[in-house]
Amino acid sequence: MNKNTIVTIPYTKTIRPLGKVVVEYMPDRTKKVKAYMLAEHIRKNVQTGIAFEASMPMKEAFGYRNGVGGFVSGQNAPNLLSLVAQKTGSYLARKVDDDGHTTLLYWATGQQGDGIETIGDLSAYEIETFDFSGPKSFGEAIKLVPAIRYFVDRFAGADWGMYVFFTQGKIDDLEEVKRYSTQLAKEIAAAKRNPVKFVLMGIGSKVNSSTLQALDDLNTGTDVDLWDYRIAEDLKDVLEIFAELGDTHTIVAPKGKVLGANGHIIADYSASGVPSLMMFSLPVGAKSFELELGDTKIVQPIS
Secondary structure, eight states, X not given: OOTTOOEEEEEOSOOTTEEEEEEEEOTTSEXXXXXXXXXXXXXXXXXXXXXXXXXGGGGGGGTEEEETTEEEXXXXXXXXXXXXXXXXXXXIIIIIOTTSOEEEEEEEESTTSOEEEEEEEEOHHHHHTOOOOOOSSBBSSOOOHHHHHHHHHHTTTSSEEXXXXXXXXXXXXXXXXXXXXXXXXXXXXXXXXXXXXXXXXXXSTTOOHHHHHHHXXXXXXXXXXXXXXXXXXXXXXXXXXXXXXXXXXXXXXXXXXEEOGGGOEEEEOTTTOEESEEEEXXXXXXXXXXXXXTTEEEEEEOO
16 A cells, blocks of 8 residues: 555444544554534425435335246335335435425336436325335336436525435446536535535445445545445434534534543543534554543444
């Protein structure tokens, strides 16, 4: 490895109240840590949406099983999407979306895998009772850009947008997604478009985490961080989808400290309050740090 190379490693399996921890291994042999706190991020004039990959490989996630002659529905096969989709969608509609509805759609439909089937703009109650049984036409290929464009173009007038994409992680137009995301980030950085956040939600037993990670780590040449990802079966709290929205200005606790080895104080927020994004440095050999919030103390591994 080049001595000037910076290696970035995200830790999504964090200990509450942390939502995500990102560690950069710096050339000066230190670890630069970004620790995001779990917190609501309520904003004005927000639009939200959830898009469900509807390719042939995703049929099992919709409650189909591979039977004689191909996939068949029912037969007591579990619908993996239903519970987490209801939980995530109803939260977005009830707590985040400005008009109390979240837009739902299926993507990667049709023979070319570039189709979209809109479900509609649903309230929290409608989402909680929706069966998520799948599209009319499952896709032969898996193309994500049309779904991204749908949300970005339809809700261009929103001050902020948050859109969650359920997927197994195999994306056939990944390079086009990267190009479009890079252009979008540049337009947001130049104030030509309003900010958006995309969250990839890995679902099923065959999640391709490397693809999700590739988008999470996408370097757009700007400070705009468009993508984050979660694994559905690891999702313990819907607030985790907001993990990367933290900043150094939003205070989430009146006081706290970050401690290193032997109780050494790394960051002291006793006077300023604990921000939703904490940034500090640790020695390269550090294997954990301790977060102290009043009587609550947790040790977060980073090795």
